[in-house]
Amino acid sequence: MSAGVEIRNVSKQFGNGVQALDDVSLSVAAGEVLCIVGPSGSGKSTLLRTVNRLETVTAGDVLLDGESIHTAGRQLNALRQKAGMVFQQFNLFPHLTVLDNITLAPLKVRGESMTTVKPRAQSLLDRVGLGDRGNSFPSQLSGGQQQRVAIARALAMQPDVMLFDEPTSALDPEMVGGVLDVMKDLASEGMTMLVVTHEMGFARAVADRVVFMESGRIEHIAEPENFFEPASGSRLDLFLGQVLR
Amino acid sequence: MNSRWFWHGVYALVLLALALAIYAASRTVDYTWRWDRVPDYIVAYEDVDLRSTLTGIVEISDGQVDIIGTQDAAATETFGDLDEVLVEDGDYVFDGDVIGTRSGWRIGPLTWGLVVTLQLSILALLFAVPIGLLAGLGRVSTNPAARNLAATYVELIRGTPLLVQIFIFYFFVGTVLSLSRMTAGVAALAVFTGAYIAEIVRAGIESIPKGQMEAARSLGMSYGQAMRHVILPQAMRRTLPPMAGQLINLIKDSSLVSVIAITDLTKAGREVVNSTFSPFEVWFTVAAMYLVLTAGLSLLIRRFELRLARSDG
Numbered sequence: 145m146s147a148g149v150e151i152r153n154v155s156k157q158f159g160n161g162v163q164a165l166d167d168v169s170l171s172v173a174a175g176e177v178l179c180i181v182g183p184s185g186s187g188k189s190t191l192l193r194t195v196n197r198l199e200t201v202t203a204g205d206v207l208l209d210g211e212s213i214h215t216a217g218r219q220l221n222a223l224r225q226k227a228g229m230v231f232q233q234f235n236l237f238p239h240l241t242v243l244d245n246i247t248l249a250p251l252k253v254r255g256e257s258m259t260t261v262k263p264r265a266q267s268l269l270d271r272v273g274l275g276d277r278g279n280s281f282p283s284q285l286s287g288g289q290q291q292r293v294a295i296a297r298a299l300a301m302q303p304d305v306m307l308f309d310e311p312t313s314a315l316d317p318e319m320v321g322g323v324l325d326v327m328k329d330l331a332s333e334g335m336t337m338l339v340v341t342h343e344m345g346f347a348r349a350v351a352d353r354v355v356f357m358e359s360g361r362i363e364h365i366a367e368p369e370n371f372f373e374p375a376s377g378s379r380l381d382l383f384l385g386q387v388l389r
Numbered sequence: 390m391n392s393r394w395f396w397h398g399v400y401a402l403v404l405l406a407l408a409l410a411i412y413a414a415s416r417t418v419d420y421t422w423r424w425d426r427v428p429d430y431i432v433a434y435e436d437v438d439l440r441s442t443l444t445g446i447v448e449i450s451d452g453q454v455d456i457i458g459t460q461d462a463a464a465t466e467t468f469g470d471l472d473e474v475l476v477e478d479g480d481y482v483f484d485g486d487v488i489g490t491r492s493g494w495r496i497g498p499l500t501w502g503l504v505v506t507l508q509l510s511i512l513a514l515l516f517a518v519p520i521g522l523l524a525g526l527g528r529v530s531t532n533p534a535a536r537n538l539a540a541t542y543v544e545l546i547r548g549t550p551l552l553v554q555i556f557i558f559y560f561f562v563g564t565v566l567s568l569s570r571m572t573a574g575v576a577a578l579a580v581f582t583g584a585y586i587a588e589i590v591r592a593g594i595e596s597i598p599k600g601q602m603e604a605a606r607s608l609g610m611s612y613g614q615a616m617r618h619v620i621l622p623q624a625m626r627r628t629l630p631p632m633a634g635q636l637i638n639l640i641k642d643s644s645l646v647s648v649i650a651i652t653d654l655t656k657a658g659r660e661v662v663n664s665t666f667s668p669f670e671v672w673f674t675v676a677a678m679y680l681v682l683t684a685g686l687s688l689l690i691r692r693f694e695l696r697l698a699r700s701d702g
Contacts, residue, residue: 196607198603198606198607221609221610221611222609224606224607224608224609225608225609227607228607228608229603229604229607231600231603231604233598233600235598235600235601235603235604236604237601237604237605237619237623238623239622239623239626248608248618248619249605249608249609249610252610252614252618253608253609253610253614254609294604297608298607298608301608301609307607
């Protein structure tokens, strides 16, 4: 079920000349949970978005389950199904109910029938603790609930990899826990996860490895137990000093 | 509360003053108002002549007139409910002779004009919406051919007067493709309105946050699927009010097709003026008929919007 991601020498230069990613290579094994941290503008979200080609690259490539994402032609849509994505702003479809949000892609993209999709959607909703909200519209849910629906929506396509782009950054503090619990649950089941986050506690507890990015480069990569004990005076030390206070 | 009534009073007074000014202005040109002539051109109660379509002998029984054909005895024609019978039993009538009259309501030329105007507007709208949708999608497309074609269409149409476009459609396109007046008129209006709808559609699509497209694409949807299932349903809801406004504009713009001799409300007005010599009354009436149409529509639209706003999930 799970698959790996291989980021190979990816560079990205925006039209305005800003170098967002500078020759980044990173290999994520199947079942691994990788957290990416770093100051804003360090390129961590851009890196994550190159994994399913929401962001194009200037050089390099990303292999998803061994297949090239950035040279893919028509099969790009099929490849993208292997990587579920969760956004900072949830991006639920406001004109559809929670259940329709979850079933839309399986129905329209994969051509599955409602009889197979609906039970799956319902069990996903149960799993994120929103089993009774299937007929609600996104605007009737709290931020935390919306984000959990967004996770269920991504999981409905039965992806091999999950990409989380600051999933708790837009949430009220009391909503963060519920979303992180769902993510922990997912990690414990062996899902490959790339998580861009500011939640150091989550990174420390769940991640197999933590990546520190700065200025479009990977500055440091380590297991959590080593990551959070950096050499004093290093950039990572300064960064952790700021976020952990 | 008192001051509110005061200002309502001011409003009424200003309107009254305007009406008086119009009346006074017409007095200075020695104009005789003949409002009584106008209603006949909207609906009239009048006698209609009924004519025989056969050549034959008349038989009358209980006020019912039967014509028995002389060339073919099996052919008969029956006239009932006549208000006035102009033939007698045993008369020999020819094809086309008046048998009697029946009075009834007849729809006047202004009402017909109104119907034609509505017909033109609805037909043009039916074609303008798909044209506008296609051009609007072209405007936001990343394909340079589609984008530039759509932009050229919109610029061309919005940069030239509708009246000139109608002439071009009638005299050039209409001649080349041998279109009827009505087809040429509908085509000109549809192409014209389509350009404005394209801009409405483009604005609607662009008002949807980028994250919606990204979420749809990240689920594996193609661009077309994302547009159809995610972006357009949301965009359309937002474009309904300006779209409805465009329909009202279309009704007003349709008055210009009277220049290619389509008897819409405006052309009917001109014809009625020619036969009544009452231009003031007729044009005020025509304006009021347009106003009834557009005001009725905007009322409907406002109700519709309220309902949409309430159901906005």
